[in-house]
Amino acid sequence: MGSIPTESLFSELSDIPLDSHYALKEEFSADPAPKKVILGSGIYRDGNGMPWVLPTVKEAEDIVDNIGDPGRYDYLQIAGSAAFYTAARDLLFGRVDTKVESIVSVQAVSGTGANSLGARFLSESLKPSAVWLSNPSWVNHANIWSLVGVEVKYYPYWDAEKRLLDFENMIKTLESHTKPGDVIVLHGCAHNPTGVDPTKDQWKTIADVCQRRGLFPFFDNAYQGFASGDLDEDAWALRHFAGRENMELAAAQSFSKNMGLYGERVGALHILTASPDAASKVKGHVLRIQRGQVSQPPRRGATLATTILTNGKLFQKWLLDLREMSSRIKDMRKALHDELVALGTPGDWGHILTQIGMFSYTGLSPAQVEHLRSEGHVYILASGRISVPGLNPGNVKYVAAAIDKAVRGGLA
Missing domain, CATH: 3.40.640.10 (Type I PLP-dependent aspartate aminotransferase-like (Major domain))
Known part of the structure; x- marks a missing residue:
């Protein structure tokens, strides 16, 4: 009989770091600060920062569940x-x-x-x-x-x-x-x-x-x-x-x-x-x-x-859901932009308004992002990308103030 190996067959594998999005979530979860914000993953949140189940999805669930299709698990x-x-x-x-x-x-x-x-x-x-x-x-x-x-x-x-x-x-x-x-x-x-x-x-x-x-x-x-x-x-x-x-x-x-x-x-x-x-x-x-x-x-x-x-009626309701989500994102873009302008944060922040969709490339440097995390407890990716739906009326002033402090700190 051959000898039993003392090391794993996988011991020579290189270490692969955790995906940056999920690493950010872990860092955020471990932060004991009473007030903290995460603007990482692309998940839509409502105005209270909670996950939003679309009304049309709720209706679709009721329709599907009421049918009781015997082949629904086939x-x-x-x-x-x-x-x-x-x-x-x-x-x-x-x-x-x-x-x-x-x-x-x-x-x-x-x-x-x-x-x-x-x-x-x-x-x-x-x-x-x-x-x-x-x-x-x-x-x-x-x-x-x-x-x-x-x-x-x-x-x-x-x-x-x-x-x-x-x-x-x-x-x-x-x-x-x-x-x-x-x-x-x-x-x-x-x-x-x-x-x-x-x-x-x-x-x-x-x-x-x-x-x-x-x-x-x-x-x-x-x-x-x-x-x-x-x-x-x-x-x-x-x-x-x-x-x-x-x-x-x-x-x-x-x-x-x-x-x-x-x-x-x-x-x-x-x-x-x-x-x-x-x-x-x-x-x-x-x-x-x-x-x-x-x-x-x-x-x-x-x-x-x-x-x-x-479903024609449900489809039309879905269009309203889409407009509600896209409109709230646009509102949050404007709110963040206006707060930064009101604070006199150095730089031109007009790009936040001209960008579209869920994400914004803020232009913040990795050092400024680190300042946001360590001092402001605002968690965004090192690239400076933020998920705009993570902003809401309850945290946008806080986020803008944290960005302002990071930029004024002279971190480049």
Whole structure:
């Protein structure tokens, strides 16, 4: 018999630090300060700082529960609920009757699952030399693409000095450094983490570059209706790309934010191909990967989303919920901006108002962020990104005062 090993077979593994978002939560929880604020994760809160269950979701729950479907715990198909992913597709793409047979849609485990499923498929089928992410981008994008073995590269996006989109350098980089077949990840609206979106004319230029350079666009759509309060406005960029001749693309879609279904993990992956024949082939490969990763996606959240999307009266009520959430976020942006201006906080804070959606890139330095945590007990990411819905009438003055002190402390 061989000797029993004295060390773990995993002892040579490197240490992987906890994801920054969850590390922030742990640090916040451990802080004994009686008054503290966390503006980290992208979760919508109401005016009292509490999680908000959308009224339309409550109604959908009652409808679903009263039906008492005996198959409510049965497996879905590998592609998920056809009623759900069809309604989700129409919400995102609009009515595209002439192209519907060329779009492959499957239910996914929220936006992360859709991104992951799409990345796995595209890495195998297109074999891109690189995937191009905005600098900065959602923290999980690089992780997802690294896990499928695709080199991650970045295009300029945030101009830290001017606190706006670095569009000129973005286009220069895409024109000069990308290769045909490369994938470019684009945020459909409410860019995470900066809150800065291209204008419609800029989106058209980006589409031109993608076609000219042979890039494959992969849209991440986590905030439709949650950014501007208008579903069609927030889908404009993707629909413009999809409306171009011979433009193929992928889109990850999430209902975590716009329906508040965070824990239900409701999402979809859509792939627009050049022909129905191509779509048939794509679907087979996507379902093979889905089968190997999750077999079938979960049922209840998709059932709730489908109920809202397909019930005319409930859908109209949902539009009001979206406007309420987006309006409160805009109000909190203005409140924070106005408090900083009233305090005379050094610097120009106008970018807080011009950014859109759940997040704001404040422009605070890592040292200033550390001051916020240690002295003000206000917890935000080291990048200076804040989750605006975490602000409310009861804490916005406190947060603004803490920012003011960090900036005046001369920390750069």
